Amino acid sequence: MKKLIYCSQCSKKNSYSNKDGEIRYHCKNCKSIHYQNPKPTATLICIKNDEILLVKRAFEPAKGEWSLPGGFIELGETPEDAAKRELKEETNLDGEAVQLIGSCSHFNSIFGDVLLLGLTMKIDNWENLIPGDDAQSAGFFKLKDTPIMAFECHNKILSIYKKSLSKLSI
Ligand SMILES: [Zn+2]
Known part of the structure; x- marks a missing residue:
């Protein structure tokens, strides 16, 4: 801080x-x-069929580890605006935020307090996927078989999403 x-x-x-x-x-x-105040991020849940899109981080912190796509919300942006922009920057995909599903607060030694906002996304065309910006590669993982991600809050947001799915199927 x-x-x-x-x-x-x-x-x-x-x-x-x-x-x-x-x-x-x-x-x-x-x-x-x-x-x-904390710095808010848009942290993205992008689902293709029953698989989730993760990006491998190109830079520290956590270089080479998997994470959810996303990043800090810029001045004047809503979480939905930031989600759309970060999606394009990190994956070249176009899409829209569908729903804010939950949040996670975390202290980061570089940025101070960070407030991660998890948003589900609707992707227009998966064929445009090109990892870019601070992602070195992208991968799809079965929701049942996701790797442990670099940031505890990403794991938490993914688990909030998985729980929301299991509630829907009851
Ligand atoms: Zn004073």
């Missing part, structure tokens, strides 16, 4: 202590409270 040593309002030194029930940076001089 980035340390907010100085107050962005008055430039005096911040305190780091309990404020409104949480440990926060706040300024005793001008009374500003410096709230910090």
Whole structure:
């Protein structure tokens, strides 16, 4: 987590202590409270028949490991906008977000607190699949037989999806 040593309002030194029930940076001089928020991501569930699309990461962290496609939501984007853009950047596929299925919060030593939002996607044409951007390759896995992925939150979002399927089939 980035340390907010100085107050962005008055430039005096911040305190780091309990404020409104949480440990926060706040300024005793001008009374500003410096709230910090997680960075949201769109994390994608793309299903082709009974298989899920995973991408192999081209860069650290977790280079060479499987993960769900996706990435950080940019300023001004909805989760659905980001899902569509990340899908195109990482896989060259066109598609639309169908449903927000769940979320997972996680602390990342590079980006700080990350809030992963899992979205199911409808893909227009699977033939356009070309791994790109920060994916080195793509693969399809039977839902029953998915590899352990690089990030705990990806495993969690996939398990939320699998549970949602088993509820539907009851
Ligand atoms: Zn201040």
